[in-house]
Amino acid sequence: MVCCVVTTVVAAVVVLILTVKFIYRYQSGRCTSKTRLVGKTAIVTGASAGIGKETARDLAQRGARVILACRNVEKAERIAEDIKKTTGNTDVVVRQVDTSDLTSVRKFAEDILRTETSLHILVNNAGMSGMKKRKLTADGLEVTMATNHFGHFLLTNMLLGLLKASAPSRVVTVSSGVHQFGSSLDVDDLNYEKNPFPKKMVIYSQSKLANILFTKELSEKLRGTDVTANSVHPGVVYTEIMWKNETNLFTYIFAMLVRIMGKDEKLGAQTSIYLAVSEEVNNVTGKYYADCKVGMNSV
Template sequence: MEFLMSYSAAVCIVILILYALHYGKNIACRRGCKSNAKLTGKTVIITGGNSGIGKRTALDLARRGARVILACRNLQKAEDAAKEIKTRTGNSEVVVHHLDLASLQSVREFANKIIESEDRLDILINNAGIAVVSGEALTEDGFPSLFGVNHFGHFLLTNLLLDLLKKSGPSRVITISSNIHRCILSPMDLTRVESDDNGNIRRGLYPRLKTYHHSKLANILFAGELARRLASTDVTSVSLHPGVIFTPIWKNVWSRIWILTPLYYILGPLMWLLLIDEEAGTQTTLHCALDESVSHLSGRYFTNCEVSEPSAMAQDEELAKRLWEVSCLATGIKEK
């Protein structure tokens, strides 16, 4: 019995030491956005701003006086979020527009509405995204859902709003990526599948681009290529890793497989201990949106409120150019 008690005590001590090391390396060292910038008279669009870090970001920017446009698929959740943000900040300039990134038609309709109704656009935050889908789910336009929503939708949206961003300069495009892009070891296959012998479009126009990892790599490549193409303008383009965050998305991921749902509630407290919270997860986005120094760092990738080097593949300019060409073809954008 004494041996078991000693053994248990030793295990507990080891666990506490490991957690202390993890806390110091990944949580306690998190930097916060130091900017005191006010955004009165500025307009911001945040995709997916009705929950998670998108909502937290919208709340902070609204407190700074910005006109905040929540671009969301679920209008009821977006209206609820807008109401809460207005109440907490006293800023009535929080509006909601429908945007479904899984539909290029919806993206075009949203962009047209913004162009018609807004005089300026100072910050575009490409925040929305999905991390898991059921089976071989496709977007309305035949793209694998993860890549279609996380990359093609934002690619089209940004390009359609570029003239407004240029007109409003200095302005910024901030694209949320993830360090998970580092897990990709083989080259990105951008081959498009056209039609079968009967002239029918095959399932999934870009069948190799179906993982979350690929979509997050594409986010960085897109932001970098956009920066190069806008080098002579007042539009800054950056991408970032917000951190590994404990958000509702984890519940959505686990609930996709019903038998795993109970594990979420069992492991939830452990995840809360190991991951950063939503407020910490917004800080790098806020830094990229507000800090004056970022305007001189267009094309860079940020982690924990500072410049970080992404994977070698994410820095491949030829791959970025090829992805841009493919994205123009996929979304119907005429390449300039």
């Protein structure tokens, strides 16, 4: 009798999980634009894995010159070769950048300005999950905020001249729906010198909120330049970022559930791709998107 009850419960749980998976993936937004990008140049940070990798692959498939801006060059080179093979586009290159290191960001941006004559799409995708304890970079910045926000803030501003000269062009910054849990963000203390260091999910949430606030302010400053700036919630996506930094039983269980029920990397990249290429958002700027439409939790 007990065995039958257990079997029934397990079966019910499996059915529930599969149902959630089907509904979530079925309702997920997909970029249907057929836009070609021949003659266009795109940069995707953090393109050696996950959403960034699939975003870069799609842009290459459309004929763009794609620059994979990654910390791990060796890993990125393998991805670049795979993208060339699967898309037939050989104009896919790797450039080293660590968004947590402002010296690295400056060097990368200076190299782009020296070697590239145009830039039409910048996808600020690189990121990391929150840290358990406050850790500073060589620049003296909290590492999560540096990686997810400060690095992209600097990179975007250094490349603005090239983006403007190449207009129409687009800046897409990958945020997250968890930004709504970062409402306690003190914009005057982004380095957590005055306030207690928050829990890892909160610091991650606050860095993602910073992405959205930056995007909205950037869009205002770019009015009339034909350069748009929008932010993205990719959805609940299973990527290797879940296994980086400190892990515990909870994060392991959560990662397994996301792997089963969440989006895969290709589906998770759809909104980033949509904002980078779709004709539907030609003049849209300063918005927060999820599943290829304006998100309900836009700030």
